[in-house]
Amino acid sequence: MRVIIFIGHHKVGSTSLQDYLSRNAVALSGAGILYPYVDFEGLAHFAARAAGHNPSPNALPINVREPHNALAFKMLATQHNGVVPGYHKGLPALPQMFHAIKQQIRYSQPHTVILAAEVFANFNGVSPRLIEQLTQQFPGAEFTLVATLRRIDEYLASWQGQRLKFGHQIEPLRGTGLDSYLKGIHFNYRRMVEGWLQVLPQATVILRDYAQVRAAGGSVADFITQTQLELPEGLAPERRENDSFHRSIYEIIRRANAALPQSNAAQLRRDLRDMTPNLELPPSHSIELFGADNRARMLDHFRPIDAWLGDVMGRQAFFEDLEVVSEQAGVPELEAARAALDLIGAREGWCKDEMAMQFMSSLADEL
Template sequence: MRAICHIGHHKTGTTSLQAFLAQNSHELLKAGTLYPWVENEGAANAVAKALRGRDDDDELSINIREAHNALAFRMLADTLPAWKVPGYHRMLPHSNQMMRAIELQIRELQPETTTLCSEVMSHFGKIAPDLITRLRTKALRSVSDISVWCTLRRPDEQLVSWHGQQLRFGQAPAPLSDPERGLKLDWLHVDYRGVIEPWAQLIPEAKLILRPYDEVKAEGGSIDDFFKHSKIKRPAKLQPAQHLNVGFQPAVIILLRKANKQLPKPVAAQLASHMTALTRGMELFGTSQVEFLGEASRKKLVEHFAPIHAWLSQVSGRKAFFADIDKMAQCNPRSEAEALQQFLDQLTPDRLQRLPSKELRDFLAQQHA
């Protein structure tokens, strides 16, 4: 038997992959791949699928849809006092019980492949490497062949994407163009060696599968890329994939940074939830066109990342892990101000009326001033 631990990274399509695997867990199991549940909701869902004899397109709860994120959060919270399980993952058992559930499913079902998928596990290497050993010796103790999979973005693109995610969460981070306060070089969105190397050291028998995000996109996205390079069987009858956790456009990122600083949290969150509808039909610059870092931050990032990239290239057996690594030193052509102005120029009165509150409409109207 073999196992694949897909540990992300964040913002590389892992959320969509998890949802797809969870939605199709019954057909996958029939084809030899176990995507294990970890708590009671997942167990009940698996039994219901077995009784029906099929998967369906019902919307899954987050404990089922992101089961292995729930496991990773629980493992971190059970180990580190500073970590708490997010409120949306409710009624989770202790992580030992969750890993025992995986171990028993492997024992009873004897799958060809067991797949775990969780970008939250990308935190283990940097802050709690003992959790890697716990996962291997408890949940996956009976598995002889193991692979650790990680998809990585070029770090300048990763930082911009995560900056947008922070704003989606209601945070107000300093701009990435501030090389002192906004550019964090020691965290997992830059220190890819710190993310991956502990897995290789603590599970020395594991095969590393490291995928550049540009190649994943060229394969059709995280789901198609996973099936192609994991060599697991792809059943014919599968529920369609959902495209989840889509990143914001640059103009939206810039606007939410202002909103999260100036507006009450509930109001700023309301704006974030309405931005997709508000911008529908607008022609807006993409992230590859707008510069968020600036020359000073890019210079600092390039120097810091050079030895990390050399290590990635060596362990992956590639001449250059990121084939376009030289582009990291180059600023994009459009400024943040231009991106925001492009949005404001298309913000007509009828679009403003789509917003549910006067406070939001007034906030956007003020941006024209």
């Protein structure tokens, strides 16, 4: 049996890949490819689809779409007596999650099992024992390890937006926000990947540059091509999931997360997310989040990581365009935020929250 483990990274189309695998899980299982579920909701959803029903015609429930993120969070929580994020509700105990996977393998007899979770990216940084615990559930399997890695400036810009979406209170990347990432798996890709290679020395290793993934047609198409999966016909197509904030509102959201109560900040985030596609904003990638000094520091710190990744893949460097990290985008972040505030302020009735409106008015004066 072959076990393919996609370990992320975050913000590289991982949610779209999980959504695709889950919506097609029944057809894939019939072709000998198992995308296993780990809880009652996922298994019930699979049974309903197998019976010809469509219980979630639009967005899938998160435990159904991302069962292996749920598994990874449960493993992390068990490892250090933590808690699983509240959006993964009603999960069974970890032994039951492993038992569910084993029973699906037992009864469906797949030739291929796919586990896909960007949360797996955190395992080596917490403890390599987590990698051992997971892979030991598949004795005798042939492993394929897949990871997609994004050029560091583009990745950190996107991950910063994801954290803002979660409501985190964080510093800007143009300031001390960069320093908080330098030692962890969101910057040190070697720390993310190396433990997996040590635990699975015989595994087939597929490390992909996100730019190559996009050029190949996106996360789903590239995953299928790179893993050489033979899929049945008639599968539901890929759809885009987990869109990012426009970078012109990063600073607005960042300050709102710090200044407003959680519920008010969450509503403001939703309002701004829905509004920005209708505003005449510059392209998101044209907004400079780091500044020249932090870009130079970022490139200097990342060069040895890039060299290590290149060595793993048998080439001199991993990212062919790494030097672009030092090049600034055209529109400074604060300038973009001021322009966005002006456009937002010109729209009447977009926000019903008086506290949020007062915040936006005071922020316009500050910026």
